[in-house]
Amino acid sequence: MASAPGPTVTPYAGFDKDADTVALRKAMKGLGTDEKAIIDVLAARSNAQRQQLILQFKTAYGRDLISDLKSELSGHFEDAILALMSPPELYDAKCLKKAMKGLGTDESAIIEVLCTRNNKQIHMIRDRYKKEFKHDLEKDLKDETSGNFKRILIGISQGGRDEGPADASRAAADAQTLYKAGEGKLGTDESEFQRILVAKSAAHLRLVFDEYEKVSKKSIEKAIKSEMSGDLENAYLTIVGFFRNPVEFYADLLQKAMVGVGTDEDRLIRIIVSRSEWDLELIKSAYMHKYKRTLVDAVKSEVSGDFRKLLIALIK
Structure with a gap:
């Protein structure tokens, strides 16, 4: 969805799988673990390169790299490293x-x-x-x-969303349908919301959202909030937020993971790892623009130790 320059992690130009596997083995061999060496290698390689390292490690040492990492690491640091090592x-x-x-x-x-x-x-x-x-x-x-x-x-979960271009006349009709299924009647016809928001293409939906505001004089988000609740509301707001502006959507999710009491470490890992090769650079800018602090500073204030070092390496 996002345009370049988007990723913070790109394929490492001087990639040498043999040198990397030697460094990783050395970091985990004997007493103690060199976490810095593990971060230096794995946070600076693309997912495809990490998959090569898993194969090379087994070829060179007859050992499973994932098993070795699991036995040497713990906590959220381990979770984040294992997330990095998995194909998306x-x-x-x-x-x-x-x-x-x-x-x-x-x-x-x-x-x-x-x-x-x-x-x-x-x-x-x-x-x-x-x-x-x-x-x-x-x-x-x-x-x-x-x-x-x-x-x-x-x-x-069917993976059957239309992927075609927007249709201006259809978008106006779909906006009318959504209005009549929600704000324009008593009760809500959820099936019409699903038929449009789950099945239509991203480009088409962005046009539908604009048309909806003309019909209703309020945003589709406000309409969803007034018509629905709980997980259903959350699901529709996620679809709308992601398709409207994926970069700002993830900036908001990161803020939500860090604001208030406690930190949602699982969500931090999910977003930072899964977007690092897509649009994390753009998400950082959106975060700074909206929340007036860098994403690095925000993460630093929420987590600590090797887990913090790894997340910061991926963000930078």
Whole structure:
């Protein structure tokens, strides 16, 4: 969605997989662990390069790099390193599994992952989920959620969103439909919201949002807030926010992860790792513009130790 220059992590120009694997082995061999050496290598390589390191490590030493990292690291630092080492679709699949595991469901994590991925990414996540967990993603979503919220997640998990250009005449009609399904009547016809917001293309929806304001004299966000609540509201606001302006959307999510009592470390890891090769550079600028402090300073004030050093290395 974002235009270059977007990433903070790009393929390392002087990539030498043999030298990197030697450095990683040395960092974990014997007593103690050289966390700085691990950060220096892994935070400065692209995901594709890290996948090469996993293969090279096993070839050179007959050892599993992921297992070695797990046994040497702990806490949120370990979580962030393991996130970096997973191919993106595997990491997303793991985030979804974690959100549905055990007692209770982390609906906001499910929404954040599924509502912001394109069709190709969703198909890859579904395949990886099946392969990794021997479970069907759609079935797990059905088991963990209910009502209209369940229907929206099942809809999104099909990876069937239209990807065509905007249609100006259709956009005006869709805006009218949304108005009549929500503010323009008693009660809300959620099925019409899903038919448009889950199935139509990003370009088309941006036009629908503009048309909606002409019809209603208020934003689509305000309409959703007045018509819906809970997870369903959150899901629709995520779709609207992400498609309207993905960079500002993630800047706001990062702020939300750090504001108030406690820090949502899982969300920090999810966003910083998954956007580092896409648009984190742009997210940093949007964050600075909106919150009047650098993302680095914000992260520094919330987390500590090697976890802090790793996140800052990825942001920079």
